[in-house]
Amino acid sequence: MTTTADLAMVNLDSSDPAAHAAFYHRALGWEITHSQAEYAMIKGGGVSLGFGLVEGYRPPSWPDPAGGKRYHLDLYVDDLAAAEKEFVGAGASKPEFQPGGDRWVVLIDPIGQPFCICPRPQS
Numbered sequence: 001m002t003t004t005a006d007l008a009m010v011n012l013d014s015s016d017p018a019a020h021a022a023f024y025h026r027a028l029g030w031e032i033t034h035s036q037a038e039y040a041m042i043k044g045g046g047v048s049l050g051f052g053l054v055e056g057y058r059p060p061s062w063p064d065p066a067g068g069k070r071y072h073l074d075l076y077v078d079d080l081a082a083a084e085k086e087f088v089g090a091g092a093s094k095p096e097f098q099p100g101g102d103r104w105v106v107l108i109d110p111i112g113q114p115f116c117i118c119p120r121p122q123s
Contacts, residue, residue, distance in 0.1 A: 010049055011049075013057055014111050015111055016110075020051040022035075029044065031044065039051065059111060060113070062097065072115050074104070076118055077119065080119060087107055090110075
């Protein structure tokens with residue numbers, strides 16, 4: 001199959017790009033390759049995440065069935081409870097609404113964007 005394009009990176013809107021990148025640097029262990037007030041980037045495993053300043057940025061509500069979902073990241077972890085504790089210690093929060101049962105946990109990053117931690121599949 002011939003492809004038309006390859007994913008170069010994902011850019012996320014942010015109210016504080018440097019802090020946003022620092023949080024995901026800690027969560028993923030990826031290298032911070034750029035960090036300024038208006039834009040920051042991390043890279044790992046051939047993938048980059050960029051964080052761009054958007055004046056007046058408002059994170060989505062969670063849960064909000066009437067609101068449009070923008071995006072969310074799913075992160076594989078070895079231990080849900082240990083990862084939750086680590087991410088909350090790094091500045092994330094855990095909302096009351098948790099639709100995943102024991103299959104995943106929804107957390108909110110320090111900028112207000114939801115993300116999920118999921119058990120790493122056993123091979």
